[in-house]
Amino acid sequence: xxxxxxxxxxxxxxxxxxxxxxxxxxxxxxxxxxxxxxxxxxxxxxxxxxxxxxxxxxxxxxxxxxxxxxxxxxxxxxxxxxxxxxxxxxxxxxxxxxxxxxxxxxxxxxxxxxxxxxxxxxxxxxxxxxxxxxxxxxxxxxxxxxxxxxxxxxxxxxxxxxxxxxxxxxxxxxxxxxxxxxxxxxxxxxxxxxxxxxxxxxxxxxxxxxxxxxxxxxxxxxxxxxxxxxxxxxxxxxxxxxxxxxxxxxxxxxxxxxxxxxxxxxxxxxxxxxxxxxxxxxxxxxxxxxxxxxxxxxxxxxxxxxxxxxxxxxxxxxxxxxxxxxxx
Amino acid sequence: xxxxxxxxxxxxxxxxxxxxxxxxxxxxxxxxxxxxxxxxxxxxxxxxxxxxxxxxxxxxxxxxxxxxxxxxxxxxxxxxxxxxxxxxxxxxxxxxxxxxxxxxxxxxxxxxxxxxxxxxxxxxxxxxxxxxxxxxxxxxxxxxxxxxxxxxxxxxxxxxxxxxxxxxxxxxxxxxxxxxxxxx
Numbered sequence: 114x115x116x117x118x119x120x121x122x123x124x125x126x127x128x129x130x131x132x133x134x135x136x137x138x139x140x141x142x143x144x145x146x147x148x149x150x151x152x153x154x155x156x157x158x159x160x161x162x163x164x165x166x167x168x169x170x171x172x173x174x175x176x177x178x179x180x181x182x183x184x185x186x187x188x189x190x191x192x193x194x195x196x197x198x199x200x201x202x203x204x205x206x207x208x209x210x211x212x213x214x215x216x217x218x219x220x221x222x223x224x225x226x227x228x229x230x231x232x233x234x235x236x237x238x239x240x241x242x243x244x245x246x247x248x249x250x251x252x253x254x255x256x257x258x259x260x261x262x263x264x265x266x267x268x269x270x271x272x273x274x275x276x277x278x279x280x281x282x283x284x285x286x287x288x289x290x291x292x293x294x295x296x297x298x299x300x301x302x303x304x305x306x307x308x309x310x311x312x313x314x315x316x317x318x319x320x321x322x323x324x325x326x327x328x329x330x331x332x333x334x335x336x337x338x339x340x341x342x343x344x345x346x347x348x349x350x351x352x353x354x355x356x357x358x359x360x361x362x363x364x365x366x367x368x369x370x371x372x373x374x375x376x377x378x379x380x381x382x383x384x385x386x387x388x389x390x391x392x393x394x395x396x397x398x399x400x401x402x403x404x405x406x407x408x409x410x411x412x413x414x415x416x417x418x419x420x421x422x423x424x425x426x427x428x429x430x431x432x433x434x435x436x437x438x439x440x441x
Numbered sequence: 442x443x444x445x446x447x448x449x450x451x452x453x454x455x456x457x458x459x460x461x462x463x464x465x466x467x468x469x470x471x472x473x474x475x476x477x478x479x480x481x482x483x484x485x486x487x488x489x490x491x492x493x494x495x496x497x498x499x500x501x502x503x504x505x506x507x508x509x510x511x512x513x514x515x516x517x518x519x520x521x522x523x524x525x526x527x528x529x530x531x532x533x534x535x536x537x538x539x540x541x542x543x544x545x546x547x548x549x550x551x552x553x554x555x556x557x558x559x560x561x562x563x564x565x566x567x568x569x570x571x572x573x574x575x576x577x578x579x580x581x582x583x584x585x586x587x588x589x590x591x592x593x594x595x596x597x598x599x600x601x602x603x604x605x606x607x608x609x610x611x612x613x614x615x616x617x618x619x620x621x622x623x624x625x
Contacts, residue, residue: 120602120605120606120609121574121602123551123555123609124555124570124574124602124605125574125575126551127551127552127555128475128570128571128574128575129575130552131474131475131552132471132474132475132575133470133471133474134467134468134470134471135467135470136466136467136469136470136484136487137484139484140466140470140484140487140488141459141462141463141466141491143488144462144487144488144491144492145459145462147488147492148455148458148491148492148495148496149455151492151495151496153453153495153496153497153498153499154496154497154499154500204480251552251553400479401479401480401481401482402481
């Protein structure tokens, strides 16, 4: 049995983890630019001496006048020199960490220690490594990531279709993997292609990209609906049950992988849409007003490099039962 | 070493001041970021604090009190930065992160809850928490840094800690109830 740390310990640990004792060079550079041309305020010392010497009023007045003169001459005295906000990538490199949010559910799964892990967490770690910083991963659901009102993160890996991300608020990277949606029939079915099942009903998980395909909304441009006879369900398991009972003639998978389908003897794949591209997402502007074009460029560069040297292939095969989803 | 730099800087040696600033600024920056939860404002607060230190150093009579004195200037600069933030209405919004799979066994859950609780605190309460739990200052030293009586410093720290405890306890109860629900 483990003992929960005390509140004091939890607060102290949190602050230690949050603290960053690496100050950007520009802060000191701008500080010294100001202080080199700024005289020290010796009015109090002068006042002290003058009390001892009996010439307080005269010297104090002189000191105050001098101080005021310095204040007026130094226009930047009361306001910090604006620090150029620049690109959030500079900040990430300065801090040595990149904050990446990942959804806790598929393609992640819960490991033995209770913490989510999976393909996106692997990619997040690898992205940090390619950029040369530590990846700080936090788990939040995809809908919250893309609400747009809060961006306390640098990069999100929502694992949703790229075309569903709002372009006014977010920029989308190159896809780093392509999720397949398979059109599946019962093993005993005589259907061999989409044309054999368009009369339906075809079961699909409600709200999934598979439903968008059936309704002609898969991808960035509208298309002709595949069928009008659609049966929506809450999960792949529900659709499998309807397929088995004969309530549906086919189904489109949402989260079942090719490896999952291969070990089933009661289903057969007869088609499906082109795999769904999934990409990293960055806010158009960071929470403190920095641009993110440099960061997006670095993410794209890292994805290209990881694809070229086989890193993405290896991560995919490791997490998806030997399947390489890094290629369309 | 620091005392010598403080003494030299007090007498107008700018090189000594630069060396002193390089030495103390990382800690000041960490404290400012923790209090303000905003990188840009923290940079400004540290810049403002260092400029203030340079100007006012001649008035510091005891070089050994430099640390407490610099924290006091920093906390004031953070308060100014906080007021500026409210004025220009750029308060960062709290990320509401209803994590669908809370992980009570790690520090992830704590981080989210403490972040949320911390944002409920007033700036002076945040400062008390950071000075105590991060810098390890006693309530007397916190009082000195904040420029308030010891009783006030104690009160701020107590209230802030209780607020954070309340957030953590509520989350712990939620997690236990959730676990109980699954088991049952």
